[in-house]
Amino acid sequence: MRWRPFLLIIAIAALSLLPTGCLKNNKVSGSVIIAGGTREYAQTAAAGAELPRSLSKLAVNNQRDLSEWVIPNELIVRYAFSEALTLAEAAAQPLSGARVSRSQSPGMALFSFPDHATASAARQRMQAIPGVIAIEPNYLVRTLSIGALQPLQPLQPQLQPLQPLTQNFTAARAATKAIPANLWNLSRIRVPGAWDITSGDSEITVAIIDTGFKLDHPALQGQWTDFKYDYVMKDTDPSVDNPAGANASHGTHVAGIVAAAALDLPVVGIAPQIRLMPLRVLNDNGDGSLLAIQDAIYDAVDNGADIINMSLGTFNNDLLDAAIEYAYNRGVLLVAASGNGAEDNEPVLYPACHPCVIAVGAVDANDKRALFSNFGPEIAVVAPGTEYYSSPQDCHGILSTIVKPDGTPGYGYLSGTSMAAPHVSALAALLASAGISDPDALRSWIQETAIDRGASGKDNEYGFGRIDALSAVALPFARVSLRAAPSGVTAAGPLAVNLDASFQFPHCPDGQWLLTVWIDSNFDQAINTGDYYGESRTLITIPGTNNDLLLAAGRIP
Template identity: 40%
Template structure:
């Protein structure tokens, strides 16, 4: 009966949590609707449907641009009410998609024009990468507010782009954001003027999809992606984003990926536990931002869909490039910060990788991730694979395609085959966790004459010693991360798992919770085994932590912390021993 009651309470709690959970993605804003007619429809049928819309809703649908003709994609002004009406009308038989034309915005934080040091290029180790390649022969499409040929872009080669906002060929910048982004990728370098760019021998394809105010629709962005893919772009950078998933954009991204284009996008500036669109889509490299010290920038999104981290700047140090002042349209050197600034670092290094002989976009991503400088403690996935390293990426790319030998060398040098990595604390500290589990079972073995085996004892040993630690690196879009962090933590780690600190909380990493469990459950015929098993598991966890990585809040990481952990481990073992003695006498 008690089990049934507990199950009912669990299900009620789960239902309440899920019903109140709003998701991590913004719904997005829009003022127009996308009508993506089937490609095989005759023009007469499309015309009839457009006339029907005009008569019934008093709305006129128009082609988004001259590039929409072959794809039969139209747009019309409308809100959520009209969207619902169209989706339930006979029109749905003639279209592939009816969806919001979401508005995405440039990721930008207020800038400081007086900052004048390019610490960001040194932090990605660019100087040695330039010894091998400077990006010659690669074209990078900058899908943004346009790009203006400021003086420090005069020696950078441009290819023809397009202005999708105003439907014209000349995609000049009227905001400053896109020119700044293009400067990070390919600012003219070694010209005795201004600042440097990462892949400064690469070509820039300017594609304007954001207005002077820094916003634009997903339909313009999707068409720009296809434009870039059809006209020879090797890399696409999108320092923009917003809420709302679009099948039209997803199809454009898939199309470009199939044509071999590497697609990079900013993760977003909301300090939220998930990247925004388009970084969330498959085949897009989501980039988080770091500050001058290499830490997560205060604004940067993190968690699900973050693949790698790169310099984005903060108030202590911004990303300097030459751009235009939108008020005067004159060139100016300005410091910006944001994931918008982090993404072009990755796009620039992707251009270097492509120039080094790697053409497949999946292999480019593999090179970026395998060459990244790993971060040992990253419970919230602030950095994805780690910090961008251009020299390591080019070095790995010059070896040709990624082979099994390269893969195992990477495993050995950077992670899973390197025991020191685990001792120092890896993404999931496998070796200590296994030792904690083994240790708890060894303690149980010493007391086997007093204890009987049961599932409750077994679960207690795991909960006390390691938790379901293999869940720690799981990141799923639109699901909260805290249930995975809790499930992947042992009892001593519960005090620090939510805040993501490596320091154990002394209230949890002590004999206190095992003592309370023993006191409450010892008289229960089945749950007593859970309490005793948990106590032994905690003893093992504290003992292994004391030997391998003593780190306790308020006590530091030295001898005091080690003594505290050892004393509490012995107390837990003694408590379990006394409880088991009592069980033997009762038997």
């Protein structure tokens, strides 16, 4: 046992050679929140902060009852080569059937027949043709608004015109820009704060796949892309045909939520500086077919859309899968409404339930899931879809642009997950305008910065939570630093935050430091008006226990 003292001496010597701090707690970690109000308010906001949540994968429920959604006497024929299509056309002709359209998707065509008997006979004949892969029904797609359109009354006392925003819109102007009470949905998701960083970029395009549009609406006429198409009438004018139709205003209303221009008008879109691609796939009553939507998705991608909004749905099938994956693989984000049939136990509709699509549910002005909003594991996030809703006869919706029954432009309220989805598409457009283009990154920032609602963590009713535009747009640019006080000299950082708003400095220098967070809203590399800034209330001591700190940033007035 004489060797034990010798080993102890060696161990002590070895420890003395280790770098200073290895046995000390020199780590600093925590999370960042983007608080409302000033930087002083932000210092006190951390105690009651609502934090975003972690990411999890979406599930897809493929068990759907499709019977109510089948378009009678129409068949979609999938074929392997053109000769099979020719033989299918020949088989349909004696039964008074005809090919109505041929999809842009390779190997798919739509046939129409006069009645159920001829359609059934044609199916049997076509199934025997070599090269015919499958024959299936064509499915009806519908808009996802609920309740009657409520026109804006001219003398509503709460409404004040908005001051114009221009391409020279600055953070300083955002500070003085008041949002009228009628546009509570913009305030709820903190859009004015997001405008400190960006109100959009004309290089970013959101395709609106919907009903027809009031193209000459004063709030929209300067927002359209050159490419426009009507898949109902098969021409290049996607205007409303019958303004008295039950859903004639739907597409115009959705478009206004996304990008109504910021002029001296009653409404403004969430991303007023971006461009809109109007693609009409539904008639003025709000009905259409999946093949038209499929072609619209392909065209949207090929003509430069960055984001595709689909405020429509049907029961789950796979007819849009190829088009959805075509868009996703080319860097285009897809957003869709979850559906309005929750009171009838309806599941999340297609295409929202596809894993490459962001499924959006609706909440009311109290951040409660709207009674109509379909829910399930596919829900990614929720957004404002109604102010209040008790029934289709007793509800008050989201204010946006409309076409009046006499064909003139106007403003009015609609409720539905159709109205919630464009909030998310517009938020994605703001993020894309700020330089985040990858669809997975867009989805992650939108989900991770959502405010938790309902059961803790991701749940079937609210998904990751209600979207928060300010946090989503600001946090990618948040930088955390350790600084000397009062000199401000940086000791560690600046460090970007993680997707869940967390940060960690693994090795920090000994001493007392000020922990700061800064979002350079106007990208001028100087801390000034319009930026978001926050700092720890007291100096932190290193080494020491500095884990799970909460750092709140407020706007510098």
